[in-house]
Amino acid sequence: MLALVDCNACYASCEQIFRPDLRGKPIVVLSNNDGCIVTRNAQAKALGVPGLVPYFKIKPLLEHHQVHIFSSNYELYGDISARLMGLLATLGDRIEIYSIDEAFLELNGFSDVISHGQLIKKLAWQHQRMPVCVGIAETKTLAKLANHIAKKSNKLNGVCRVSNLHKWENVFKKIAVDKVWGVGSRLAKRLNLFKIYSVHDLKRQPPKRIRKEFGVTLERTVLELNEVPCFDLETQPQPKKEVFCSRSFSKKITSKQAIKESVAHYANRAAEKLRQQNGLTKRIYVTIQTSRYSDHPYSNSVTLPLPYPTNDSRIIISTATEASDSLFREGYGYARAGVGLLELTNSKYYQNDFFQSDSERSVKLMTMIDQMNKRYGHGSVFFARQGIKRGWSMARSFKSPAYTTRISDLPVVKI
Structure with missing residues (x-):
């Protein structure tokens, strides 16, 4: 049994850790040189703030709604991520750190995995003030899908377990195929030509046909959607080729x-x-x-x-x-x-x-x-x-302090 733990709007959530006054308020985080919006929290999305658009184009919209704007603070995000991953490593049998805000956990030794998922969610907030969702399933692909469902459903309280797949058919029919792990927008358009529009449609495809038309990786994805494990945990990151x-x-x-x-x-x-x-x-x-x-x-x-x-x-x-x-x-x-x-x-x-x-x-x-x-x-x-002055360095006009990596930026508590 695998669990995917994913931070909710990771960069925005990191900014809120040392600014509790911003909880519940709209936040966006900008890319390098304050170019585009790369992260929006739920409150910003609710205001209709689009993602991956140039900041200067929607600056009036952000100012109108009093959205809080931050430059990317990679030092802070990396340190918070390292602390969170250290905590998650103690909550499963094995861990694969998939990205700065995601990790797969192996949960073979736990009888009640939903309760354990709630514990993971509780401890992530208690120790790091990081909101997370947890998706639990037999394979990596299904765990990613379960996490997506957990983020979208208020009834699940942030934890979703996908099992007994026939019970999930109606849900899978409502989820677009590009929400499947590894299926991007370009591949989704090709799948649409074969009348494959939803997760349910992809899950029902004969694996050998998918391999012939799209390759072995997507064939393994189809198998994983049917609870056949094909992607193992990578507990040690593979060295980069470049x-x-x-x-x-x-x-x-x-x-x-x-x-x-x-x-x-x-x-x-x-x-x-x-x-x-x-x-x-x-x-x-x-x-x-x-x-x-x-x-x-x-x-x-x-x-x-x-x-x-x-x-x-x-x-x-x-x-x-x-x-x-x-x-x-x-x-x-x-x-x-x-x-x-x-x-x-x-x-x-x-x-x-x-x-x-x-x-x-x-x-x-x-x-x-x-x-x-x-x-x-x-x-x-x-x-x-x-160089010493480096006037060409990346612009970060809205950068928050390095709360955890620079002594001069430590928060001051006045009694």
Whole structure:
């Protein structure tokens, strides 16, 4: 038996933890550079606030309804998520952290899974002030579907168990097929051509026919909808095959120095992610580009090999900034840059080259930098090539304090 625990409007709920005065009030959270709305709580949705639309287009609507606006505070969200996942790990046999706001739990040792689901919901609120819904079923796909039903039904009090599937047929007929885990809007349109409109329609399809027309992944989804487990819990996250770090600038960049600083910054961030999965890279990809809507758009990229596999930020930054020199053209206002690390291998299985005399020193230095940034806060130690002022950094005009990761931002209680 599996349970999917999903936070309700996670980013907005994180903002309410240290602002209890905002509970029950409409909240939206914006994307990078305060571009689009990425999260709306239930109160904002009830006002007709759409999601994934540019902020400037609906700013008058938000002001009219006095909607509270926040920039994405990834430091806060990541820390709250880590605390919540640590709690959930104690409430099941095994856990798969699926995303920042979702986790699958194995509940084989619990006789009354609905009561346990209510306990999970209660403890998540009691310990982290995070509202969650819990979907329980025999397979991952059905657990995701049960969670969707739990969010939509007030009668279930946030916990839904899907079993005895014949009893759920009328419910499945009312749920669109694009609500099934792994079925996006494009795939749903293809399924519609085969007169498959609802969860019930997909569930009834012969698996072999689905495999022939749509592939093995959707065939497994159909099997899972019929309580045949096909997707196992992944208790250890799979290492990424590529690592990218790419951001839009808060303003247009025209100088080569600013471009080199931004590329160095993204290269270092990508190298940090690479070390987290004990990886090494053999090839670096660098890109810079103007806005696609500019009068004379310009975009260019280059991929460069490294002399040997590495995760040393110094080598990755040096290679990436040199690459940006060849990409830069005068007279353009650049809107975005990015760095990708390709052809990844695991450091455990790599044999050092005879001429890599500093490999041990490199490992010690990178380990020390990572440990210091973990202890004293991300970015406490950085490379000079990343720049000091960084006027191009991501704009977050409505960012809340780093309540849990910065001492100066700790809430003050006055008695």
